Amino acid sequence: MRIDVEQDIMEINNAYAADNRQLFKNSGIFTINIMGSPGAGKTSLLERTLHLMQNQLKIGVIEGDLATAMDAKRIASIGISVVQINTDGGCHLDAKMINRVLPGFYMNALDLLIIENVGNLVCPAAFDLGEDLRIVVMSVTEGGDKPNKYPNAFLRADVVVLNKIDILEASGMDLEETKKDILRINPRARIFETSCRMGEVCGVEQLAEYLVELTLEKKKHTLP
């Protein structure tokens, strides 16, 4: 009986995700779902990436958190439209939550919508939000065994960001072995190494360039 209930939840979610996907397609919006553990550095990475992309694209952000609007305030302070969803203890965003807040954006004026999921390497991976691209952010301080221990998130990721590489040495993680593990789980994952505290050469530029490229590519194909 419990399995039936879970299937119902997934069926409902998939219906909303399909609806979202159609709305994004109609407006030519490229949509990204960012997930990772608490403290992986998702919001900092988002801030840095937004800063590099905001002159080229019109961007909206949805912030998912159990409580507080701390992350939404950080994003709003750099001049980006942002909607905060508080799940009130809920462990993931689902497609219906996204569907409900979309009227908060001028959809036709957006090129890119970025959704930062609740900090959790497990549950968000099971819920399709209608996104085009799924990014898993993992801090090197979490340790190199994490891809094997939490395979579902990595299995369904398009992009894996290994963040906080400025403290790689202190973390003791074997970067090359971890990258091999990720690619063994998911050979199509594109891996970026980033730091949000370093100056120029920090990997965030490459990530931002890649996301701009994908966004413009979708726009080209979906607008008249």
Next chain:
Amino acid sequence: MRIDVEQDIMEINNAYAADNRQLFKNSGIFTINIMGSPGAGKTSLLERTLHLMQNQLKIGVIEGDLATAMDAKRIASIGISVVQINTDGGCHLDAKMINRVLPGFYMNALDLLIIENVGNLVCPAAFDLGEDLRIVVMSVTEGGDKPNKYPNAFLRADVVVLNKIDILEASGMDLEETKKDILRINPRARIFETSCRMGEVCGVEQLAEYLVELTLEKKKHTLP
């Protein structure tokens, strides 16, 4: 309807938790539920603490993971009885899972049972396993905003361990502010600062002493 289902799940869980609690009481076993994000350092902390306690107490460990027996192997290698539960993608341990594996231990020969939950700062907090003590482990590299952003885990913790203090400086976290935030959410939380990579003075001794003390205290009150 979804709320009804959640209540059913919680009712079932609470019934198993009460059953577990009675079993632990009958055998005079002190039980600890350890939770925290992936990479908080739960297993390393457990290894160090077990090493300090295993001459004084008879200890069993239950390891919860989505996949792999990596953590159970680490614990078994130091000579501790361990049972691995794989949740096959499930985001938390529940009381029924614990109940089912208890026959794997000689209950009357145990003083202390330690359960390491699935790496997740959200879902495990909602599920009582029948434990006496709940420990939340947080790495300083996760950032000081985490207690406010994930309040449920901290609200229900008896002990909060701030781990990886050997890289506190590199992490940039304000330790005193974070401790204030934790105590504002949960004034009865007992906070330990630990490192699993430092030599003698690393906080793990104080934690181990405290756990031994609590275990012997329960034994004194429950055995004839």
